[in-house]
Amino acid sequence: MPIMSFGSQNINIITNKKAMTIRxxxxxxxxxxxxxxxxxxxxxxxKKKIFxxxxxxxxxxxxxELKDNDELAREEGYEDSxxxxxxxxxxxxxxxxxxxxxxxxYFEKLDINKWKGEKIDQKEMITQRADILxxxxxxxxxxxxYNAALKIDPNDVYLLNKKGDNLGRLDRFEESxxxxxxxxxxxxxxxxxxxxxxxxxxxxxxIEEALVASDGALNANPDNPVVLYWRGFILEILSxxxxxxxxxxxxxxxxxxxxxxxxxxxxxxxxxxxxxxALQSxxxxxxLCLEDSEIDASAQNRKGNALLDLGRFEEAxxxxxxxxxxxxxxxxxxxxxxxxxxxxDKFDEAEILFTKVLAxxxxxxxxxxxxxxxxxxx
Numbered sequence: 001m002p003i004m005s006f007g008s009q010n011i012n013i014i015t016n017k018k019a020m021t022i023r024x025x026x027x028x029x030x031x032x033x034x035x036x037x038x039x040x041x042x043x044x045x046x047k048k049k050i051f052x053x054x055x056x057x058x059x060x061x062x063x064x065e066l067k068d069n070d071e072l073a074r075e076e077g078y079e080d081s082x083x084x085x086x087x088x089x090x091x092x093x094x095x096x097x098x099x100x101x102x103x104x105x106y107f108e109k110l111d112i113n114k115w116k117g118e119k120i121d122q123k124e125m126i127t128q129r130a131d132i133l134x135x136x137x138x139x140x141x142x143x144x145x146y147n148a149a150l151k152i153d154p155n156d157v158y159l160l161n162k163k164g165d166n167l168g169r170l171d172r173f174e175e176s177x178x179x180x181x182x183x184x185x186x187x188x189x190x191x192x193x194x195x196x197x198x199x200x201x202x203x204x205x206x207i208e209e210a211l212v213a214s215d216g217a218l219n220a221n222p223d224n225p226v227v228l229y230w231r232g233f234i235l236e237i238l239s240x241x242x243x244x245x246x247x248x249x250x251x252x253x254x255x256x257x258x259x260x261x262x263x264x265x266x267x268x269x270x271x272x273x274x275x276x277x278a279l280q281s282x283x284x285x286x287x288l289c290l291e292d293s294e295i296d297a298s299a300q301n302r303k304g305n306a307l308l309d310l311g312r313f314e315e316a317x318x319x320x321x322x323x324x325x326x327x328x329x330x331x332x333x334x335x336x337x338x339x340x341x342x343x344x345d346k347f348d349e350a351e352i353l354f355t356k357v358l359a360x361x362x363x364x365x366x367x368x369x370x371x372x373x374x375x376x377x378x
Contacts, residue, residue: 002026002034005042006050010077011141014040014050014129015148019108022066022076022084024092025101030058036107037117040129048125052115053107064098072104123152127159134162139169157183161193164200173204184216191220195227202234210234225254232264241272259288263299266306275306282306297326301333308340316340331357335366338374347374 004021012018023030030036034055040048066072066081073084088096112119130145146163150156164179180197187193194217201210211234217227228251235244248265251258266281282303286296304319320337327333334353341350351374357367 002030002036003042004036004038005040006038007041008133008138008141011129011133011144012077013038014126015144016109017144018075018077019053020075020104020106022072022102022104024088024096025060025103029060030055030103030105032057035110035116040125048128049118049120050125050129051122052110052117054110055105055107057106059104059106061102061104062098063096063100063102066102067098123149123156126152130162130166134166134169139166142166143170155186157187157190157193160186161190161196164193164196168196168200168203171203173200176200177204189220191217191224191227194220195224195230198230198234202230202237207234207237211238223254225251225258228254229261229264232268236264236268236271239271241268244268245272257288259285259299262288263302266299266302270302270306270309273309275310278306279303297323297330297333300326301330301336304336304340308336308343313340313344329360331361331364331367334360335364335370338367338370342370342374342377345377347377350374351378 004023006013006021010018010021013021032055036053036055037049038051038053040050067085068081070080073079073081076084078084078087112122126145126149130142130149133139133142133145143163143166146159146166150159150163153159160179160183164176164183167173167176167179177197177200180193180200183193184190184197194213198210198213198217201207201213211231214227214231214234217224218231221227228247232244232247232251235241235247245265245268248261248268251261252265255261262281262285266278266285269275269278269281282299285299286303300319300323304316304323307313307316307319317337317340320333320340323333324330324337334357338350338353338357341347341353351371354367354371354374357364358371361367
């Protein structure tokens with residue numbers, strides 16, 4: 001019973017776009033008619049049976065003939081022959097000689113009713129592969145798996161939603177929105193899909209349409225914190241600050257322990273020039289964020305901005321210092337601190353910061369102009 005293992009470079013095997021593989025010649029060579037039991041990552045915790053197949057043709061080839069063959073390498077799922085050879089050397093740690101034999105194995109997947117071994121739920125198997133690839137950021141491969149699973153069940157709402165998320169990660173927003181629309185035809189009251197559509201609209205620059213989709217999510221569930229958070233963000237981008245503040249205030253009545261909400265509320269209040277209230281929100285965010293350094297740094301920076309606008313320069317510098325301590329290479333934080341130092345006539349210290357920004361980002365025009373101004377005043 002020949003067993004074969006496939007990995008992520010063989011994603012086209014799962015999606016039925018490929019029916020061949022290349023393996024070093026086994027002690028008992030494969031022959032036409034042999035049955036293959038095929039697994040995903042056989043030697044790992046991700047092990048999963050994926051299909052059974054029958055060998056339809058076998059071609060034997062030397063490594064010398066194989067190692068420079070880009071066409072075969074691409075068929076096998078590699079970018080070129082160099083990548084294939086590199087992987088083969090990992091797969092076969094003993095030295096591969098030019099006269100070593102390999103088999104190019106062509107096969108036909110068998111209908112599950114013809115399997116001799118354990119039968120599986122193919123849609124579930126493909127979906128699991130897709131989810132793993134999605135979670136590891138391999139979006140170009142995961143979308144292929146979601147497509148393959150949807151061929152089995154075109155009306156699976158979970159798959160349509162996940163494919164939409166996946167396409168959004170690839171900046172293919174129009175296709176992403178099509179997936180959400182099809183899912184909503186099946187489950188029109190699903191607030192998460194409405195919200196995901198709103199995010200896709202937002203990311204594609206269609207802000208007004210994003211708000212319409214957010215309306216759909218809100219109608220489905222007016223108290224969903226995720227829906228409310230994104231609605232507040234969309235309203236803020238539309239400069240509807242009063243409405244955004246109402247949304248964040250409602251969120252706080254639902255859960256007043258989320259630092260992201262307090263930080264977002266502070267941002268809106270800053271936009272509204274209600275700086276003292278913004279400072280209170282930033283302080284609350286900083287109190288709650290604990291070990292979430294990203295929010296902590298952002299809140300410290302925004303709090304520093306509010307203090308700068310209020311003319312409380314020393315306090316602003318303290319906030320920027322805390323933000324920079326958490327994210328030392330954040331050019332925005334460094335620039336902001338430099339601006340405050342200029343306000344209190346510490347041009348030499350500010351110039352050092354602008355020089356550091358230019359070292360990190362040579363194309364930063366703000367840093368270049370501000371550095372020149374510092375040099376003129378030193």
